Amino acid sequence: MGQKGGRDAFVSQGFDTWNKKDAFRTHVGGVDSFHNKAKEKLLLKTGLTFRGYDESVNSENRGLYIEVLKAIRETSEDIFNNTLENAPKNNQLISPKIQKEPVQCFAQEVLLSIREEIGQNVFALLVDESSDVSKNEQMAIVLRYVDSLGFVKERFIGLVHVKDTSSLTLKNAINEIREQGYDGASNMRGEFNGLKALILQENDMDFYVHCFAHQLQLVVVAVTKKHDGVSDFFEQIALVVNVVCASCRRKTYYESKQEKGCKKACVVVNLKPKEG
Known part of the structure; x- marks a missing residue:
């Protein structure tokens, strides 16, 4: 089908060239292929949850991954006969690890587009720590920059799990930055042992900006107490x-x-x- 990608290897002919990366690229196709269009429209454009909470056979909603697969297999007898319950038990390709691989690919594409948009321009790194519902400590990272049209943008790029929220731990989780914006907590802006001080010891060209929203919050709290x-x-x-x-x-x-x-x-x- 030209650059549209796709082949019958996975449903009828069999696939035995796992060590040849070009075979996968041929299967995916060009920029305008069905694979790439589906990736762009199905997840990145809609922000849908990729995996479900209950993926058991009796579940009414087994998650986007399996539900889409169930819809596709209804359109082809060959796909129906070689997927889910009709596939070998060790080759159903629905394990959490396999489902996470496309999600990781999407994440890399999003980060690549952000890096391309920033280019060689300066940017700011906004960092704060929080805990999730499982009580795991994590550090949220956001990039703030001005795009080619002059618009200020903030892009969330990920969460980094940290064992604690000490300044040294947070510092080790941050590598190359050009500007810092934290709240006024002692582990962040401390003059001697804060995250700001530790980073400035190695990157003297960086500068620290106290988060304006946090400043406003402190002012409001101080006024109300009076x-x-x-x-x-x-x-x-x-x-x-x-x-x-x-x-x-x-x-x-x-x-x-x-x-x-x-x-x-x-x-x-x-x-x-x-x-x-």
Whole structure:
């Protein structure tokens, strides 16, 4: 099919040239091939979740990977007879490791496009640490730069697992950077042992910028603590949020009350007589 790619090796003829990379490139095809178009439109454009939480045979939704495969096999008898339950048990190509390989390829393509967009221009590296639902400590990395059209862009490029959030650990996880933007925590901006200080010891051309959003947050917190009325207000708001969000029933009840209040306010506004 020209540069469109594809062949019958995997469904009828068999494939025995695993050591020849060119065979895979031929199978994938050119830039306009079905493989590359599917990769661009199916995942990168829509941001769909690639894998599901329950991929068992009896699951109603086995994840995008298997569900798409199930849809494709319905269009071809050869594919149907050689995939999923009809394939050899050790050759179904649906293991988590195999499913992650295309995801890793997509990630590399996204990073490559970001690097090409930055080119030789300067960029900033935004770093912060957080923990996931499994209580694993990780470091989020974002690139901030100006593209060729003059627009400021921020692109999330990944999460790096770290054993702790000490400045030395974070420093070892960062290699080559040109600008730093952290919050004001001591492990970040510390003059002697902070992440900023450790990096400046090796890269004296870098400079540190205290995150403006974090600065604003600190100012707001400081102002509210000086004003009893405002401080009490936010304290009560925090208590209400904690109480309501701790129960699904209370949350639903509050939403229904809020909806009725909004409808009543709209009716009052509509019935208000016009001046004059």
